[in-house]
Amino acid sequence: MKKIILLTLTVLVYSSVFSQSYKSFFLPDELELSKDLPFPGDLQGYTFGEWHFSHDQLINYLQELSDKSERVTMWKYGETHENRPLYLLAITSPDNQEKLENLRSRHLNHVQNKLAQNPKEDPVFIWLGYSVHGNESSPGNASILTAYHLAATKSKEVKRILNHSVILIDPCLNPDGFTRAANWSNMHIHNTTVKTPYDRQFREDWPGGRTNHYWFDLNRDWLPAQHPESQARLEMFHKWKPHIVTDHHEMGSNSTFFFQPGVPERMNPRTPERNIKLTKEIASYHAKALDKTGTLYFSEESFDDFYYGKGSTYPDVNGSIGILFEQSRVMGQVIKNEHGELSFADAINNHYTVSLSTIRAAINMKTELFSYQQQFYSKANKLAEKDQVKGYIFGDENGKVKVYHFLKMLEKHEIEIYGLKKNIRINGKIFKSGSSYLVPTQQDQYRLIKSIFEKRTSFEDSVFYDVSSWTMPLAFDIPFTPVNNQRLMTHKGSKLEELRMPEGKIYGKASNVGYIANGNNYNIHALLYQLKKKGLLAKVATKEFSTRIYSKEYHFSNGSIFIPVNKQKIKPDQLHEYLEKLSTKYGINLVGMPSSLTDKGIDLGSRYFVPVKKPEILLVAGEGVSSRSAGEIWHLLDHRMNISVVLIKPEHLSRINLFDFNTLILPNGRYNYNEETTKKIKFWLEEGGVMVALENANQWLRKEDWISWQKKETPDENSSSTLPYGNRRKRRRINSISGVILEAAIDPTHPVAFGIDKNQMPVLKNNNSFIKKSSDPYATPVTVKEKPLLTGYLSKENKEKVENTAWCLVGKKGKGKIISFVDNPNFRGYWYGTNKLFLNAIFYGNIIR
Ligand SMILES: [Zn+2]
Numbered sequence: 001m002k003k004i005i006l007l008t009l010t011v012l013v014y015s016s017v018f019s020q021s022y023k024s025f026f027l028p029d030e031l032e033l034s035k036d037l038p039f040p041g042d043l044q045g046y047t048f049g050e051w052h053f054s055h056d057q058l059i060n061y062l063q064e065l066s067d068k069s070e071r072v073t074m075w076k077y078g079e080t081h082e083n084r085p086l087y088l089l090a091i092t093s094p095d096n097q098e099k100l101e102n103l104r105s106r107h108l109n110h111v112q113n114k115l116a117q118n119p120k121e122d123p124v125f126i127w128l129g130y131s132v133h134g135n136e137s138s139p140g141n142a143s144i145l146t147a148y149h150l151a152a153t154k155s156k157e158v159k160r161i162l163n164h165s166v167i168l169i170d171p172c173l174n175p176d177g178f179t180r181a182a183n184w185s186n187m188h189i190h191n192t193t194v195k196t197p198y199d200r201q202f203r204e205d206w207p208g209g210r211t212n213h214y215w216f217d218l219n220r221d222w223l224p225a226q227h228p229e230s231q232a233r234l235e236m237f238h239k240w241k242p243h244i245v246t247d248h249h250e251m252g253s254n255s256t257f258f259f260q261p262g263v264p265e266r267m268n269p270r271t272p273e274r275n276i277k278l279t280k281e282i283a284s285y286h287a288k289a290l291d292k293t294g295t296l297y298f299s300e301e302s303f304d305d306f307y308y309g310k311g312s313t314y315p316d317v318n319g320s321i322g323i324l325f326e327q328s329r330v331m332g333q334v335i336k337n338e339h340g341e342l343s344f345a346d347a348i349n350n351h352y353t354v355s356l357s358t359i360r361a362a363i364n365m366k367t368e369l370f371s372y373q374q375q376f377y378s379k380a381n382k383l384a385e386k387d388q389v390k391g392y393i394f395g396d397e398n399g400k401v402k403v404y405h406f407l408k409m410l411e412k413h414e415i416e417i418y419g420l421k422k423n424i425r426i427n428g429k430i431f432k433s434g435s436s437y438l439v440p441t442q443q444d445q446y447r448l449i450k451s452i453f454e455k456r457t458s459f460e461d462s463v464f465y466d467v468s469s470w471t472m473p474l475a476f477d478i479p480f481t482p483v484n485n486q487r488l489m490t491h492k493g494s495k496l497e498e499l500r501m502p503e504g505k506i507y508g509k510a511s512n513v514g515y516i517a518n519g520n521n522y523n524i525h526a527l528l529y530q531l532k533k534k535g536l537l538a539k540v541a542t543k544e545f546s547t548r549i550y551s552k553e554y555h556f557s558n559g560s561i562f563i564p565v566n567k568q569k570i571k572p573d574q575l576h577e578y579l580e581k582l583s584t585k586y587g588i589n590l591v592g593m594p595s596s597l598t599d600k601g602i603d604l605g606s607r608y609f610v611p612v613k614k615p616e617i618l619l620v621a622g623e624g625v626s627s628r629s630a631g632e633i634w635h636l637l638d639h640r641m642n643i644s645v646v647l648i649k650p651e652h653l654s655r656i657n658l659f660d661f662n663t664l665i666l667p668n669g670r671y672n673y674n675e676e677t678t679k680k681i682k683f684w685l686e687e688g689g690v691m692v693a694l695e696n697a698n699q700w701l702r703k704e705d706w707i708s709w710q711k712k713e714t715p716d717e718n719s720s721s722t723l724p725y726g727n728r729r730k731r732r733r734i735n736s737i738s739g740v741i742l743e744a745a746i747d748p749t750h751p752v753a754f755g756i757d758k759n760q761m762p763v764l765k766n767n768n769s770f771i772k773k774s775s776d777p778y779a780t781p782v783t784v785k786e787k788p789l790l791t792g793y794l795s796k797e798n799k800e801k802v803e804n805t806a807w808c809l810v811g812k813k814g815k816g817k818i819i820s821f822v823d824n825p826n827f828r829g830y831w832y833g834t835n836k837l838f839l840n841a842i843f844y845g846n847i848i849r
Contacts, residue, residue: 022049026145026349032154037068040144049345050333051189052137052182053144055084055175061144062089062171069151070094071162078232081213081639084175086232091150091169093162096123103166104240111241111319112444113374119367123163126362127242127320128355129170132219132249132311134177135209137185138327138344139248142351143171149356164363168240173311174211174218174229181209185332193334195341197253201332207627214639215631216829219247223309223452223470224830225412226635234412237318243369244282244321244362247311248351251326254338257297257350258326259286260312265461266304270447271316272379274372278321278365285361286354295350296339307466308451317448319376321369325354380446387441390489392453393424394473394480395436398757400502401522401587402832406476407437407499409830410452415445419493426488427481438483438492453480455741455791462793463730467739467766469792474741474762477833504583508549508592510576512565513604515590516541519559519755522832523586525839526641528561530582532614533644536570538563539609540754540844545601547593554591559754559840562609563590610847615643615690616661617842622649625669629694632826633667636835653677658684663842666697668824678704686814690845692838695767698820707811707818712770714801737802739766739827740792743785744807750781751844752808752819752837762790763807763834764827770801771822774809782808782837808837810848817845 023039026049041048043064044057053061066074071091078086090100103123109115110122131140147169150158161167172178181204188201207215212227221230237245251258261279283299290297303324305313315322327347329335334343362369396403410417418440420433439449452472459468473480483489506515517527519541531538539562546555563579565572576592583590596604617637621630630647637643645665648656654677658664664681673681685691685706693701702709723731744763746753763782773780784805794802808825811818819841825834 022047022345025049025345026352027149034152034154037148037152038064040148048145049141049343049348052185052344053141054182055172055179058140058144058171059085059087062087062147065147065151070097072147072151073097073100077236078228080174080176080229081227082176084179086175086229087171088236089147089169089171091147091162091167092123092165093159096162096166100166108241110370111373111377113378117370117374119370122370124165124362124366124369125168125240125242126165126359127168127170127237127240127245128248128358129173129246129311130248130351131178132173132247133210133217134174134179134212135181135184135204135331136250136329137178137181138250138330138347139325139351140172140178141344142248142348142355143169145348145352146355147171149352161359161363164366165359167359168242170233173233176213177209177211179209181331184209189333195334195336197335197337199332202253202335204331206623206625207631211627211631214635215627216635217628219311220307220309220466220828222311222314224828225409226829231412238414241318241373242315242320243373244323244358245311245315246323246325246355246358248355249324249326250329250347253329253331253335253342255326255328256339257290257295257328258303258324259283259297259299259354260303260305260322260324261300262303262305262324263301266306266463268306268308268313268316268451269460270451271305272376274375275316275321278368278372279323281365282321282323282358282361285357289353289357290350293349293353295353304464306464306468307470308448309470310466317451319373321372323358325351327351377444380444381442384442384446388484389441389450389482390486391438391440391483392449392480393420393426393431393436393438393483394478395420395431396478397432397435398518398520399478399522400435402476403435403437403478404499404501404587405522405832406472406478407496409472410439411499413445413448415439415449416443417496419496421491421493424488424491426483429479429481431479433493437496438489440489440492453482457789457791457793459793462795463733464738464793467792469739469741471741471791472830474790475764475827475831475833477761502587504586504588504590506576506580506583506590506592508594510572511592511594512572513593513596514562514564515579515592516556517561517563517583517588517590519557519561520757521586521588521755522836523588523641524559524561524755525843526643527582527586527588528612528843529614529641529643531563532612534578536563536568536575537611539611540847541602541608542610542751542847543602543608543749545598547598547600549591549594557755557757558749559751559844561612562604564604612843613662613846615663615842617643617645617663617665618648618661619645619665620650620653620667620669621647622651624650624671625667629667629669629824629826632824632829633665633838635829636826636838641839654680658689659687662688662846663690663692665842666691666693666700668695669697671697671700682706682813685816685818688815688846690816690842691818692821692841692845693818694821695769695824698822701818701820706813707809707820708774709809709820710772712772712801712805714770735768735795735797737765737768737798738793739764740794741765741790742788742802743790744788745783745785747781750778751848752781752810752840754840754844755836760785761833763823764831765802765823766827767823768798769822771806771809773804773806774811779810780806780808781810782806817848819845
């Protein structure tokens with residue numbers, strides 16, 4: 001790399017000179033370039049390849065390119081949580097640009113085999129996606145270099161490429177994280193280049209720029225689609241159905257470069273074999289291009305393509321070829337690593353090189369890619385014909401809000417959904433028309449549907465880069481069943497065209513006594529919080545009851561909320577009006593009670609109705625805490641439930657008045673406090689505080705002897721045996737638990753399980769903590785059952801270890817309560833089943849006796 005001297009005072013004047021130097025570093029001298037188009041950095045006053053472009057600068061540059069070049073169009077397709085725009089570019093020949101929409105719709109007809117293709121005329125669609133992990137900056141920066149190359153190069157090769165392809169560029173999939181990381185890198189750039197890996201420029205502060213606003217890994221969200229970035233992108237993906245999708249990343253800073261294929265035996269079996277063959281053929285183009293510069297690389301190890309929620313894997317189950325690239329990390333300007341020195345410009349250059357090699361491969365392999373994609377869909381329909389499972393029925397009369405969220409997710413994946421013509425009893429479950437749905441397997445998305453609904457417990461390999469299972473209706477805790485009988489498919493009702501959040505209403509007349517909302521609604525805590533925020537009196541039913549009102553029977557579960565009319569600070573008609581508003585907004589039905597007397601169970605004046613306090617929540621978020629665990633909680637409370645939460649740095653707990661709060665949440669993490677702070681927290685707890693602790697946070701509480709947290713004894717492995725050294729890594733990973741779904745016994749009479757209405761539910765196990773049940777018979781509301789495996793990979797040893805362990809435990813300290821979750825109830829935002837337990841812990845922790 002050519003040496004660049006930084007002149008701090010004259011950067012602007014000299015920037016074009018620097019750019020010129022960098023331009024020749026990146027682009028071969030013989031390339032004839034359009035003089036009308038600016039090189040990245042020319043307009044920004046930034047030396048491209050030396051400074052990290054922020055998201056705004058990327059977009060400004062691309063906007064300029066699209067304004068000036070006939071080959072480039074660009075449009076906004078969505079917004080992030082922080083209101084940053086998400087953009088997609090289409091780069092192709094000016095001729096193709098003019099008929100772009102036509103080319104797109106022809107292409108979709110090809111995909112569905114409605115139209116024969118002509119490889120001489122029809123373009124191949126290539127999607128290049130960069131920096132889904134925001135602090136992996138070299139991909140995002142490479143995106144604009146790639147765009148420049150395609151827009152500015154006058155060569156015959158590029159003209160041929162543009163005639164034969166439509167190149168879609170998503171320059172940055174995670175603008176919020178990318179901006180955090182760019183700021184971090186730039187604010188630590190030295191005048192004298194510092195390359196030592198522990199310099200601040202290479203070490204971000206918590207939470208870092210990898211994740212989005214709520215600290216979620218967007219490269220796991222392609223399937224759950226819980227975030228606006230993924231939701232908008234999925235729409236674009238299905239609108240274009242590209243033949244190839246690239247996914248550009250950075251990995252550890254002592255690595256080299258990786259391109260797919262990944263570990264062959266860790267491929268998802270739903271991905272066709274031919275996908276792997278084509279990926280390998282495409283890989284030969286990357287190899288050739290990187291060999292030219294002597295860049296070292298590897299493939300077929302470390303990374304896999306099993307979990308369909310990643311950017312390189314989701315395309316594989318959607319008729320595209322997904323390709324992962326991983327570049328050794330730079331973060332600052334130049335870093336010393338085990339292989340020597342690596343500059344940010346080198347890293348950009350590698351991503352740019354493989355972007356171009358992907359395009360070259362796509363052009364040369366056009367005919368094969370066309371036929372692969374068509375066959376993918378025609379074969380999906382044949383596979384569906386052979387499959388005994390003809391569809392999946394799911395639904396929950398009492399869980400319409402949760403079902404709505406589930407339907408919304410399915411809809412993002414272009415899965416066809418139908419209603420039911422009439423009620424069906426199948427496999428011991430009743431599915432009611434109006435609240436249940438049918439997804440037939442005979443449709444284009446056959447493979448994805450199977451992957452979302454099926455339970456799998458046998459695997460070719462036992463090592464997983466990510467979770468081994470993600471059966472979605474289990475995570476959402478929605479009753480579902482496969483349909484094996486073709487005859488039952490005649491119950492298929494009309495196709496679901498428009499999805500709407502269910503609206504609630506108030507049943508019965510305006511009441512003198514009060515109103516009841518059933519605790520089984522997913523949004524019950526959102527409603528309750530609003531009531532408390534307004535200073536209204538609300539009580540939770542700690543026992544179930546039922547009553548007949550105007551000849552209709554109503555049953556209310558534990559955890560139902562009673563809002564009395566009397567003694568409120570607003571008038572009865574104002575209360576009615578306010579409740580009507582809330583019930584519509586949150587999709588919760590309320591019942592106006594004509595009397596305090598109920599037919600069965602507790603009456604409304606009973607002491608089993610316990611007043612609920614407004615939770616004043618502190619959430620510990622900072623160094624030592626898992627940002628993902630904290631982010632999932634923040635997102636659940638703040639974004640989904642509209643519940644206010646104060647994020648506090650761990651070290652600030654010693655400085656504030658804890659008594660301004662009644663709830664302290666400790667996400668998964670490492671905690672350690674000095675004697676004085678520990679004493680302060682202990683005093684707060686003993687005076688009636690509620691603590692909710694997740695996973696490893698409980699280690700600290702155990703150390704302080706505040707909870708009983710005992711490991712279940714398990715027979716030790718035979719330590720005298722000798723094993724092959726070469727297998728040690730794999731062996732270690734075989735026994736680590738990667739996202740399995742287990743069946744747990746729950747006690748619906750316990751405040752932690754209020755509103756669940758049954759005795760068991762699916763829970764996630766994603767760690768190796770095996771904790772004994774409490775010696776207090778009332779203090780383990782959630783226990784892993786015997787033979788609990790519902791889906792996923794569990795080693796034989798772990799199968800025994802996990803049986804009968806606690807999944808959630810409750811402890812007491814003075815007047816205070818500690819609710820300990822052994823595993824994660826809020827995983828990736830899509831565990832709508834167990835996150836209700838977590839919300840219960842926050843709202844009802846203080847009423848546990
Ligand atoms: Zn990454």
